[in-house]
Amino acid sequence: MIQDRVxxxxxxxxxxxxxxxxxxxxxxxxxxxxxxxxxxVLYAKKVRCFILHQKHLHKIESSIPEANIIFxxxxxxxxxxxxxxxxxxxxxxxxxxxxxxxxxIIKEWLYQLLSPAxxxxxxxxxxxxxxxxxxxxxxxxxxxxxAIFEAGISHGGEMVKLQRVIDPEIGVLGFMGHAHAEGFxxxxxxxxxxxxxxxxxxxxxxxxxxxxxxxxxxAFSKSHPQLKTFSWGRSEYxxxxxxxxxxxxxxxxxxxxxxxxxFQFSIPFSDEASVFNAMTVVAVVxxxxxxxxxxxxxTHELRQVEMRLELKPGIHQCAVINDSYSNDIDSLRIAxxxxxxxxxHAKKTLILSELYQSSVDDKKLYDQIxxxxxxKGLQQFIGIGKVIQKNAHCFAAISNTHFFPDTRSFxxxxxxxxxxxxxxxxxxxxxxxFEKISKLxxxxxxxxxxxxNLSALRSNIKQYRSLLRPGVRMMAMVKAFGYGSGSxxxxxxxxxxxxxxxxxxxxxxxxxxxxxxxxxPIMVMNPHPEDFxxxxxxxxxxxxxxxxxxxxxxxxxRQQKVDSFPxxxxxDTGMHRLxxxxxxxxxxxxxxxxNNAIKVQSIFSHLVxxxxxxxxxxxxQQAAAFEEMTSTMEKQLGYVxxxxxxxTSAIHRHQHLQHDMxxxxxxMYGVDAHLPLQTVTxxxxxxxxxxxxxxxxxxxxxRKGMIYQDSDIxxxxxxxxxxxxxxxxxxxxxxxxxxxxxxVIGNVCMDMTMIDxxxxxxxxxxxxxxxxxxxxxxxxxxxxxxxxxxxxxGIAQRVKRIYFEE
Numbered sequence: 001m002i003q004d005r006v007x008x009x010x011x012x013x014x015x016x017x018x019x020x021x022x023x024x025x026x027x028x029x030x031x032x033x034x035x036x037x038x039x040x041v042l043y044a045k046k047v048r049c050f051i052l053h054q055k056h057l058h059k060i061e062s063s064i065p066e067a068n069i070i071f072x073x074x075x076x077x078x079x080x081x082x083x084x085x086x087x088x089x090x091x092x093x094x095x096x097x098x099x100x101x102x103x104x105i106i107k108e109w110l111y112q113l114l115s116p117a118x119x120x121x122x123x124x125x126x127x128x129x130x131x132x133x134x135x136x137x138x139x140x141x142x143x144x145x146x147a148i149f150e151a152g153i154s155h156g157g158e159m160v161k162l163q164r165v166i167d168p169e170i171g172v173l174g175f176m177g178h179a180h181a182e183g184f185x186x187x188x189x190x191x192x193x194x195x196x197x198x199x200x201x202x203x204x205x206x207x208x209x210x211x212x213x214x215x216x217x218x219a220f221s222k223s224h225p226q227l228k229t230f231s232w233g234r235s236e237y238x239x240x241x242x243x244x245x246x247x248x249x250x251x252x253x254x255x256x257x258x259x260x261x262x263f264q265f266s267i268p269f270s271d272e273a274s275v276f277n278a279m280t281v282v283a284v285v286x287x288x289x290x291x292x293x294x295x296x297x298x299t300h301e302l303r304q305v306e307m308r309l310e311l312k313p314g315i316h317q318c319a320v321i322n323d324s325y326s327n328d329i330d331s332l333r334i335a336x337x338x339x340x341x342x343x344x345h346a347k348k349t350l351i352l353s354e355l356y357q358s359s360v361d362d363k364k365l366y367d368q369i370x371x372x373x374x375x376k377g378l379q380q381f382i383g384i385g386k387v388i389q390k391n392a393h394c395f396a397a398i399s400n401t402h403f404f405p406d407t408r409s410f411x412x413x414x415x416x417x418x419x420x421x422x423x424x425x426x427x428x429x430x431x432x433x434f435e436k437i438s439k440l441x442x443x444x445x446x447x448x449x450x451x452x453n454l455s456a457l458r459s460n461i462k463q464y465r466s467l468l469r470p471g472v473r474m475m476a477m478v479k480a481f482g483y484g485s486g487s488x489x490x491x492x493x494x495x496x497x498x499x500x501x502x503x504x505x506x507x508x509x510x511x512x513x514x515x516x517x518x519x520x521p522i523m524v525m526n527p528h529p530e531d532f533x534x535x536x537x538x539x540x541x542x543x544x545x546x547x548x549x550x551x552x553x554x555x556x557x558r559q560q561k562v563d564s565f566p567x568x569x570x571x572d573t574g575m576h577r578l579x580x581x582x583x584x585x586x587x588x589x590x591x592x593x594x595n596n597a598i599k600v601q602s603i604f605s606h607l608v609x610x611x612x613x614x615x616x617x618x619x620x621q622q623a624a625a626f627e628e629m630t631s632t633m634e635k636q637l638g639y640v641x642x643x644x645x646x647x648t649s650a651i652h653r654h655q656h657l658q659h660d661m662x663x664x665x666x667x668m669y670g671v672d673a674h675l676p677l678q679t680v681t682x683x684x685x686x687x688x689x690x691x692x693x694x695x696x697x698x699x700x701x702x703r704k705g706m707i708y709q710d711s712d713i714x715x716x717x718x719x720x721x722x723x724x725x726x727x728x729x730x731x732x733x734x735x736x737x738x739x740x741x742x743x744v745i746g747n748v749c750m751d752m753t754m755i756d757x758x759x760x761x762x763x764x765x766x767x768x769x770x771x772x773x774x775x776x777x778x779x780x781x782x783x784x785x786x787x788x789x790x791x792x793x794g795i796a797q798r799v800k801r802i803y804f805e806e
Contacts, residue, residue: 014038035052049068087137096166096171111148119143121147137166195220205280230286251300321339336425339423340377447685449801450682458497468658476494478491478494524541524542525543532556544598575605600633644659649672671778689764690715705754723796726747728784729746735755737757
């Protein structure tokens with residue numbers, strides 16, 4: 001140990017560094033990356049404290065001579081033990097929340113109701129994992145009076161570890177549905193595992209009407225005699241009884257009975273999940289040593305809990321991240337991380353309102369925020385609010401700052417601030433009405449939009465990575481505007497996720513990515529001679545598939561006096577689209593040996609039907625031809641190159657053919673029937689008008705939509721110019737409206753499509769799901785007699801893309 005240091009920041013991700021001098025880095029190994037690889041990077045950034053696995057003992061000290069290092073058997077366990085020790089320094093109550101769904105909403109609603117009376121520390125967003133929980137608990141301080149943490153698990157044995165960290169006095173069991181059950185033997189076992197969070201708790205709050213939950217809780221409480229229970233439900237035996245529920249539009253009024261007395265409260269939501277979560281929250285409040293009835297009187301003010309960060313196109317080539325549903329130091333830190341990952345603009349701006357309900361002194365708070373802004377390298381900071389304006393001196397080290405007393409003052413001055421070619425993060429407390437700022441900065445377009453769930457995309461990539469053999473690299477296909485989901489936005493995420501290669505169809509796609517600061521190697525699958533200058537200028541690696549393109553490119557390299565430029569050789573093993581045939585192999589080798597302008601970076605081929613078991617024999621034949629051809633080339637060229645054959649479906653159906661690299665395409669977006677993937681893209685629109693038509697009327701061009709009985713017909717703002725296929729006309733297609741499928745009636749128009757909503761409760765302006773979770777893109781493609789590729793790549797550029805992170 002070199003010298004004693006005070007540590008106040010636990011760091012598990014090198015990209016989230018703030019306050020290097022007081023940070024300690026836990027070098028955790030992931031599925032694709034080793035934490036030890038980031039130690040030198042952080043050391044260069046002045047981090048001096050590290051927790052490393054003992055296998056690195058005596059291997060790294062010499063390269064970081066001034067570092068304090070603790071070697072441990074398990075880095076994650078060390079993180080948890082440190083957080084557990086920190087948690088037990090405080091005597092105020094801790095609430096622990098678990099369940100299958102709704103944990104974050106229960107936590108946030110408790111915070112909304114209790115924070116005016118109590119200073120509360122809570123899990124940021126949904127930090128409920130083996131790593132997220134200790135990071136959340138580490139935020140506990142003497143300034144707080146209550147802690148609320150959520151815990152999620154996916155396998156048996158995990159909750160015991162989180163219990164040691166949270167060790168709650170009050171336990172809350174939320175909705176116990178059948179989601180996320182893959183890691184458990186049964187639903188009963190999942191409930192039992194979740195309850196381990198409360199093994200030392202004094203009180204457990206749960207839903208009594210769930211028969212399975214009631215049985216498991218009863219048994220659990222018998223074996224933990226210190227644990228008292230408080231139940232809610234419609235059952236006459238529930239401690240808090242829900243007697244009546246009345247819903248009207250988007251509101252619900254709940255009449256309850258507790259301790260033989262009746263009371264009622266209302267919430268600004270009417271869905272079943274919100275009612276469940278609200279009853280759970282009220283049950284918790286009733287058990288707190290606070291003025292329960294006065295707090296419950298404010299349930300009508302509960303706000304929607306936004307679970308995502310959205311990235312949208314902005315004015316003047318800007319991008320706008322809107323995260324203005326809440327504003328506290330923890331959510332700001334997460335939002336700044338998301339901002340820093342966006343590489344498409346060099347300039348980054350934060351527009352921040354003052355923070356409310358903070359237990360920290362104003363100057364100390366804004367000094368901390370200023371340090372975070374500097375650490376993230378933001379070029380511009382805009383503060384809104386009288387308190388933040390009063391503390392403008394805290395931001396003196398930031399070159400470009402502006403301060404305004406309120407949102408109206410900022411809006412009045414916005415035309416003088418000149419936003420252009422930058423990424424802007426909006427982070428504002430609700431009372432500052434940042435939605436008015438968002439409306440001014442976001443690019444306006446028609447109501448149809450494609451939402452891209454970046455969290456789901458990450459999850460799908462990890463799913464495929466888990467199937468790769470050790471050392472196998474991944475090439476991700478971002479051609480055709482990233483399968484319709486956007487090019488540089490997706491490429492930036494792939495770069496962040498550690499994908500080793502990108503592939504595009506044409507050189508201009510690669511040039512666009514380079515201009516958006518994408519630095520990964522990029523293979524261009526269909527280069528043209530007129531693109532050769534750009535290939536060199538932007539370091540794009542061409543696919544060479546014929547002697548014509550091979551010789552033309554080699555001649556260009558010689559003219560430019562360039563040697564050993566990386567290129568990829570395509571072999572034709574049966575696709576018969578592009579590539580060198582086996583009969584051309586010897587001539588190809590001879591040419592490559594005689595020309596040093598080109599260095600073979602990889603050799604690959606494309607499987608014709610890797611997804612189809614009935615063609616497995618042909619796949620085997622293709623693989624054998626590929627093996628023979630690449631073996632011959634490797635021997636005669638005299639150097640090693642990458643070999644790749646597997647496309648998306650082959651990654652899991654033919655794992656023995658993974659070679660050095662695989663090419664992942666549409667599977668990233670959740671289109672692969674053989675794997676439990678998440679839905680990434682959702683196409684949404686809205687209803688422009690509703691008409692009541694009579695029997696005998698017709699709908700749309702050519703009078704193709706016949707009305708056979710009095711009907712309600714809705715016109716949706718989407719048509720074939722947006723990418724909704726005309727083949728879905730006349731009942732072939734369906735859209736989801738308020739949870740029900742409505743059939744297309746008449747011909748799909750250029751900008752509009754009509755659907756039959758007879759018998760449904762639908763209003764003008766209601767949201768319509770064109771495809772997403774239901775109907776999914778594969779189902780839509782089947783209705784249109786096409787394939788998901790065509791649907792996704794056919795979504796028009798005029799359709800606004802909205803990217804969000806859960």
